Amino acid sequence: MKPRFHTVCLIACLLLAAGSANLAGASSVEETANRIFKAFSKTNQLESDLNVSPDFAVAVQNFYIALLRPTWGMDVGFAAAGGNDATGPLTGILLENMFTGTRSTIDRSYGIRMRASAELLFRVGSAELNIASDRKEALEALQSVIPGVRLSDALLAGDRPHHYAVTSAANLEVRMCVLGGELKLVPGVDWIDRLAEYSVVMYDQNKTTISDYQNTAATHPLDVVLEIRDALVQRGILVKQDDLIALGPLTSGVSVDDLSRLRAVFHGLSEDQQVSVYMGFR
16 A cells, blocks of 8 residues: 555655745746836836747747736737747737828827837638638738738847747837728739739838838748638637738838938839838837
């Protein structure tokens, strides 16, 4: 009986240790999420780098988003960080008050050393996107493409690249998306080819080019949509009609500190005209 007694004790100790680890993890998730929320709400950088385990990164983000919802509204879409880690693109949650339209004027103090990047978004037309297997099926499940500009915070202290888990926990540092007009993905247009060849140029108030992007050598936007969809499924999230999907920064991030105006011009998305997103800063 003695060996059996020791076996039972060992199992009991392991269960107690596992329970303690789960409690410690939960405490760490809540504490970390509250630190991020406080920094975001008070527009202050975090005082020091976060130490976030990859296992808890999404849990921290979910708790952080729950803290934001009373002020920032409910979920209306998803954002990607751009570029993939080992398990696919990092994803964040977009809330309804994280959007404004072209020609808006934005107070620089509204964010934390904000930087601007051109962005391409899609609006979901059907939940069939959850089972789309290729570009054609993805296109059929989308209703529009939207040119935009993402405004990101320098929420995480320090200039070094941050571990993907920290970026994920901080909801990719997204502050706001400035949206241009929606372009309906109407039948009869070869959108697969059109989306493969668009380009973007961002100009400052002096009409000087400050950043640009050419899509010809990059991953096709519809492939990125499918990659984001897969990453969301891993999180247990299914997209639904009218959700927005932001593909990730296209251009390098430009500090808005010295900008009074910014114009992002998208070429190739519309057959007969360039498409622009304007904003002012004060």
